[in-house]
Amino acid sequence: MAEEPPIRRLALVGLGLIGSSVARGARQFGVAREIVAIDADPAVRERVSALGLADRVTGDAGEGVSEADLVLLCVPVGAAGAVAEAIRGRMKPGAVLSDVGSVKGSVVAAVTPHLSEGVVFVPGHPVAGTEYSGPDAGFSTLFSGRWCILTPPEDAPEVAVARVRALWEGLGAIVETMTPEHHDLVLAITSHVPHLIAYNIVGTAADLEEVTQSEVIKFSAGGFRDFTRIAASDPTMWRDVFLSNRDAVLEMLGRFNEDLSALARAIRWGDGEALHALFTRTRAIRRGIVAMGQETAEADFGRARPGPRGEG
Amino acid sequence: MAEEPPIRRLALVGLGLIGSSVARGARQFGVAREIVAIDADPAVRERVSALGLADRVTGDAGEGVSEADLVLLCVPVGAAGAVAEAIRGRMKPGAVLSDVGSVKGSVVAAVTPHLSEGVVFVPGHPVAGTEYSGPDAGFSTLFSGRWCILTPPEDAPEVAVARVRALWEGLGAIVETMTPEHHDLVLAITSHVPHLIAYNIVGTAADLEEVTQSEVIKFSAGGFRDFTRIAASDPTMWRDVFLSNRDAVLEMLGRFNEDLSALARAIRWGDGEALHALFTRTRAIRRGIVAMGQETAEADFGRARPGPRGEG
Numbered sequence: 001m002a003e004e005p006p007i008r009r010l011a012l013v014g015l016g017l018i019g020s021s022v023a024r025g026a027r028q029f030g031v032a033r034e035i036v037a038i039d040a041d042p043a044v045r046e047r048v049s050a051l052g053l054a055d056r057v058t059g060d061a062g063e064g065v066s067e068a069d070l071v072l073l074c075v076p077v078g079a080a081g082a083v084a085e086a087i088r089g090r091m092k093p094g095a096v097l098s099d100v101g102s103v104k105g106s107v108v109a110a111v112t113p114h115l116s117e118g119v120v121f122v123p124g125h126p127v128a129g130t131e132y133s134g135p136d137a138g139f140s141t142l143f144s145g146r147w148c149i150l151t152p153p154e155d156a157p158e159v160a161v162a163r164v165r166a167l168w169e170g171l172g173a174i175v176e177t178m179t180p181e182h183h184d185l186v187l188a189i190t191s192h193v194p195h196l197i198a199y200n201i202v203g204t205a206a207d208l209e210e211v212t213q214s215e216v217i218k219f220s221a222g223g224f225r226d227f228t229r230i231a232a233s234d235p236t237m238w239r240d241v242f243l244s245n246r247d248a249v250l251e252m253l254g255r256f257n258e259d260l261s262a263l264a265r266a267i268r269w270g271d272g273e274a275l276h277a278l279f280t281r282t283r284a285i286r287r288g289i290v291a292m293g294q295e296t297a298e299a300d301f302g303r304a305r306p307g308p309r310g311e312g
Numbered sequence: 313m314a315e316e317p318p319i320r321r322l323a324l325v326g327l328g329l330i331g332s333s334v335a336r337g338a339r340q341f342g343v344a345r346e347i348v349a350i351d352a353d354p355a356v357r358e359r360v361s362a363l364g365l366a367d368r369v370t371g372d373a374g375e376g377v378s379e380a381d382l383v384l385l386c387v388p389v390g391a392a393g394a395v396a397e398a399i400r401g402r403m404k405p406g407a408v409l410s411d412v413g414s415v416k417g418s419v420v421a422a423v424t425p426h427l428s429e430g431v432v433f434v435p436g437h438p439v440a441g442t443e444y445s446g447p448d449a450g451f452s453t454l455f456s457g458r459w460c461i462l463t464p465p466e467d468a469p470e471v472a473v474a475r476v477r478a479l480w481e482g483l484g485a486i487v488e489t490m491t492p493e494h495h496d497l498v499l500a501i502t503s504h505v506p507h508l509i510a511y512n513i514v515g516t517a518a519d520l521e522e523v524t525q526s527e528v529i530k531f532s533a534g535g536f537r538d539f540t541r542i543a544a545s546d547p548t549m550w551r552d553v554f555l556s557n558r559d560a561v562l563e564m565l566g567r568f569n570e571d572l573s574a575l576a577r578a579i580r581w582g583d584g585e586a587l588h589a590l591f592t593r594t595r596a597i598r599r600g601i602v603a604m605g606q607e608t609a610e611a612d613f614g615r616a617r618p619g620p621r622g623e624g
Contacts, residue, residue, distance in 0.1 A: 102534070127530075127531045127533050127534045128533055129533075129534075130611035130612045131598075131611065131612070132611050137611070146533050147530050147531055147533070149531070176530075182522075185522055185523060186523050186527050186528075186531055187531065187534060189516070189517050189520060189523055189528065189536070190517070190523075190527070190528055190531040190532055190534045190535065190536040191531070191534025191535040191536065192535075193513065194513060194534075194535035194536050194538065194539055195535050196572075196575060197509055197513065197572065198535070198538075199575070199590055199591055199594050200568065200571050200572045200575055200590075201505065201506060201509065201568055202594040202597050202598075203571055203590050203593065203594055204501070204564075204567050204568045204571045205501050205502070205597070206593065206594070206597055207567075207571075208501060208567070210494075210497055211497060211498050211501055211502075213597070213600070215498050215502070216498075216501065216502055216597070217597070217600045217601050217604050217606065218439075218459050218488075218604060218606065219439045219459055219461070219498055219499065219502040219503070220502055220601045220606050220607070221439050221440055221441075221458050221459070221606050221607075222414070222439045222441075222499060222502045222503025222506075223502065223503040223504075223506035223507050223510070223542050224501070224502040224503065224506050225598075225601050225606060225607045226506070226510075226538055226539075226541060226542055227506055227538075228594070228597055228598035228601055228607070229538060229598065229607075229612075229613065230535050230538055231591075231594040231595070231597070231598065232594065232595045232598040232599075233591075235587075235588050235591035235592045235595075236588065238587070238591050239584050239587040239588045239591060240584075242579045242587055243579070243582055243584055243587070246579055246580065246582075249579060250576060250579060250580060252516075253572075253576055255516050255519075255520070256512065256513055256516045257569075257572070259512050259515055259516045259519075260508075260509065260512045260565075260569070263508060263511070263512055264562060264565055267554045267555070267558055267561060267562060268558065268562060270555055270558075272551050272552075272555055275547075275550070275551045275554055275555070276547050276548065276551045278511055278512075278515050279511055279543075279545075279547035279550050279551060280547045281515065281518065282511050282514040282515055282518070282540070282543040282544065283543075283544045283547075285514050285517070285518055285525070285528070285529070285540055285543070286443075286514075286537075286540035286541065286543065286544040287544075288525070288529045289529050289532050289537050289540055292529050292530060294529065294530065294532050294533050294537060295532070295533075295537045295540070295541075295615075296615050296616045298616065299442035299443065299444050299449070300442045300443070300541075300613075301541065301612075301613035301614070301615050302613070302614060302615060302616055303607075303608050303613050303614060304608045304610065304614055
């Protein structure tokens with residue numbers, strides 16, 4: 001006999017890449033008995049219905065969350081406060097509210113004032129994603145073997161944290177808890193600044209006069225194309241991330257710039273030893289990432305090789 | 313009956329990732345009748361022999377190139393001049409010398425003084441590679457569907473250029489010609505600066521006090537891990553690239569920095585419109601790269617997904 005799912009009714013607000021992946025996974029891995037999909041966009045609701053991702057699809061957030069045991073906000077971080085306000089007083093006592101935002105401090109500040117009596121907010125962030133957006137882009141194994149960070153308030157009841165943990169572990173993720181402040185610092189360097197410099201170099205390359213856009217595209221296999229993947233991520237989500245995690249991003253960007261100035265100086269003055277030393281040290285980090293199952297060891301990410309003699 | 317290979321004897325100097333991939337491809341696709349492998353490192357020669365990559369393996373460059381119709385230098389760009397000097401006067405008249413270096417101006421300057429009468433130098437650069445190094449890392453389809461840039465001198469005999477072109481087209485590459493100066497500018501933005509900032513951010517992340525190395529590794533799926541691939545490339549090759557293409561790299565890095573300062577300012581002052589506009593524009597470049605067959609359209613580069621619920 002199948003085990004009873006750890007969550008009875010799961011309400012998802014926002015059915016983009018993340019929300020639709022949670023919906024698919026929650027059903028496939030038996031994490032929730034019933035799934036309610038809430039989205040303000042009629043086109044998204046239509047796709048969610050057509051794909052059969054939820055038991056019920058609605059545009060009315062207040063009504064959609066009313067019987068849920070767990071409500072998960074899967075909207076850009078800049079929209080979390082407005083959704084919390086819209087569902088104010090509509091969640092049932094004992095229910096848990098969570099989210100998937102890439103920034104935690106600002107979301108806690110925006111959501112907390114709108115919490116109803118008896119509802120606990122356990123913020124979360126699954127560190128997973130792809131460069132695609134929307135309900136068609138999701139898939140059930142997006143969170144498999146990836147970390148999910150929870151930043152519960154110190155006085156959060158254990159049962160509330162356990163419910164959110166059960167969701168993510170049911171989806172195959174590894175759960176870790178920390179403070180919102182530390183989360184925002186860690187993600188600034190592992191995710192936000194990498195996205196910023198990827199967006200930036202793609203913009204720089206597009207604006208050159210001496211090198212044509214066609215040349216940038218043709219010769220991108222020399223390294224540039226790796227950056228274009230994350231620079232193709234959802235613009236609204238990422239605008240919100242940078243505006244919401246300003247201080248940590250600028251702090252980490254400052255460090256990046258200091259180091260880059262030192263590298264430029266080594267190049268200008270022909271300091272080959274300094275360059276070689278750094279380039280040797282950075283190899284070890286990748287080995288660590290591969291060893292921890294967060295990256296494939298296959299050459300070139302295991303990319304398919306298109307072209308006349310391609311095998312892919 | 314099989315067609316006669318376009319090259320009778322091909323001598324490869326340096327059997328790393330690129331040289332060993334040329335050897336494998338030249339044999340598999342019938343590009344050369346005979347392959348001579350030349351490497352100064354006895355351990356590499358042993359692997360090349362064990363893998364059966366060449367008809368003859370030697371450590372004596374002068375002897376190895378003596379009967380070749382085409383000699384291809386597959387060594388770090390900083391070593392090209394020394395190899396050219398070592399084989400001075402040993403290539404036969406009518407033979408063609410080429411290379412695979414990621415920088416062209418400095419290689420032309422280093423090699424040209426050592427050319428023998430009757431030998432033409434047609435510099436080349438296949439824009440392809442992986443993060444792995446050495447003779448075991450090569451594979452025959454590395455150049456399939458990738459561009460190879462040739463920078464022949466204006467007075468180069470057509471027959472000499474045609475021989476080098478035949479090699480690369482035989483390996484599945486698309487050949488384009490340009491000046492060494494333009495090559496170095498194009499590659500500075502499509503390859504050299506991307507590598508530099510990848511090496512840099514991996515170094516910055518490794519040096520933080522507030523965020524542990526273990527955290528950087530665990531949460532790398534947020535974007536950081538994409539950078540670690542190219543930051544795992546061969547340190548000697550890349551040291552030489554930066555020292556050899558200093559001016560173009562510093563020029564492109566200057567533009568990158570100006571743009572990054574503007575982005576940082578937009579973040580500091582909360583200019584969400586400027587951020588959104590850039591993040592939207594950069595998506596188009598990736599679509600162009602995918603459309604031109606230089607990148608997979610699969611989410612996440614089509615990476616295998618390890619982990620408890622992974623399908624990969």
